Amino acid sequence: MATLDLENICKSFGPAKVLHDIDLAIRDKEFVVFVGPSGCGKSTLLRIIAGLEEATDGRIVIEGRDVSREDPVDRGISMVFQSYALYPHLTVFENIAFPLRVQKMTQQDVNQRVNRAAEILQLTDKLTLKPGQLSGGQRQRVAIGRSIVREPKVFLFDEPLSNLDAALRGDMRVELSQLHRELNATMVYVTHDQVEAMTMADRIVVLNGGRVEQFGSPMELYHHPATKFVAGFIGQPNMNFVPGTVVEANGDGVAIDTVDGARLVLPVDRAGVSTGDAVEIGIRPEDVRLGDGLGLNIRVLERLGGVSIAHGALSDGTRFCASLDGNARIEEGVPVGLTVDPACAHVFKADGTVLRRQAAPALVA
Numbered sequence: 001m002a003t004l005d006l007e008n009i010c011k012s013f014g015p016a017k018v019l020h021d022i023d024l025a026i027r028d029k030e031f032v033v034f035v036g037p038s039g040c041g042k043s044t045l046l047r048i049i050a051g052l053e054e055a056t057d058g059r060i061v062i063e064g065r066d067v068s069r070e071d072p073v074d075r076g077i078s079m080v081f082q083s084y085a086l087y088p089h090l091t092v093f094e095n096i097a098f099p100l101r102v103q104k105m106t107q108q109d110v111n112q113r114v115n116r117a118a119e120i121l122q123l124t125d126k127l128t129l130k131p132g133q134l135s136g137g138q139r140q141r142v143a144i145g146r147s148i149v150r151e152p153k154v155f156l157f158d159e160p161l162s163n164l165d166a167a168l169r170g171d172m173r174v175e176l177s178q179l180h181r182e183l184n185a186t187m188v189y190v191t192h193d194q195v196e197a198m199t200m201a202d203r204i205v206v207l208n209g210g211r212v213e214q215f216g217s218p219m220e221l222y223h224h225p226a227t228k229f230v231a232g233f234i235g236q237p238n239m240n241f242v243p244g245t246v247v248e249a250n251g252d253g254v255a256i257d258t259v260d261g262a263r264l265v266l267p268v269d270r271a272g273v274s275t276g277d278a279v280e281i282g283i284r285p286e287d288v289r290l291g292d293g294l295g296l297n298i299r300v301l302e303r304l305g306g307v308s309i310a311h312g313a314l315s316d317g318t319r320f321c322a323s324l325d326g327n328a329r330i331e332e333g334v335p336v337g338l339t340v341d342p343a344c345a346h347v348f349k350a351d352g353t354v355l356r357r358q359a360a361p362a363l364v365a
């Protein structure tokens, strides 16, 4: 298996530049997920790796070899599409075997590889069926089987689960993670679903407007988002953003006045802000508890059992969501006070970048 380096990849369609200097070093055996909103360029980037689209500039290097000018079949990659792209008139066996037939592999080798792939994907008893006789999840597994038999250096997946219902998507996420472990392969996976990214990735690339916002492990992105965009994209329910004004910035941290006259003193690096600056405080729904601080008017309460999700607004109208204990005595229409955990709050400057967290949380409000 293989390393995959993207070096300064740029892509324009006519006058429209859709990818800007993408530089990524993907490690051997890594499961990397490209995530971002519709139109951010993730599929285009994957297609450039596959050789289905040509970069306007930059290099694709697989296992140290520049493949930028090579045809897709010569790159040692294999791609699984959202649409499955199965042949309806062929059996499951022949669908999986298809790329091997093209390579004119011997029947014995074909049997061996197809049976092995079917075993891994639990399709052994389905090999004689046609795609029309399979469920959506089984069809997707056939498409993955066709990818496995080629024994590629790098697997590419383009939103492979988006045609499946929610329950099946959950099952397939687990299966794909297991498959990654079993094959010990380098995999690049495109999705717009942050839950897929968080649950499957070793590292996540967050793309925004054709640029890399951040590249890091799921928990790095969750705890240390570099920008407001990443902070808002990763984590569910979404992070809250509350407006504030810097009233003091010193070596101990930054004091911010916010809604309802509440003052938060946060252990973040003061570099880059001055007294009077407008900022936004990023607060995850799970980083508050009932107590003094912000006042939340609860409009909708979702009781999930272990936790209750309270959706509503602060007194200035800022939307806010709190994830509270399932047994908390809270009700729709009844205001509650929320205490923010200062060690977990983030501060974003007007340009959307974060103030770095101090190494050790030093202050409380």
Ligand SMILES: Nc1ncnc2c1ncn2[C@@H]1O[C@H](COP(=O)(O)OP(=O)(O)OP(=O)(O)O)[C@@H](O)[C@H]1O
Pocket (backbone or CB within 6 Å): 013, 018, 036, 037, 038, 039, 040, 041, 042, 043, 044, 045, 192
């Ligand atoms: N063949 C093309 N010609 C012109 N513009 C294109 C072409 N393919 C993609 N684009 C544009 O490039 C940008 C990135 O598209 P891309 O499909 O890579 O986004 P994406 O992040 O995969 O979105 P989605 O999640 O909706 O598939 C979009 O603005 C899109 O309109």
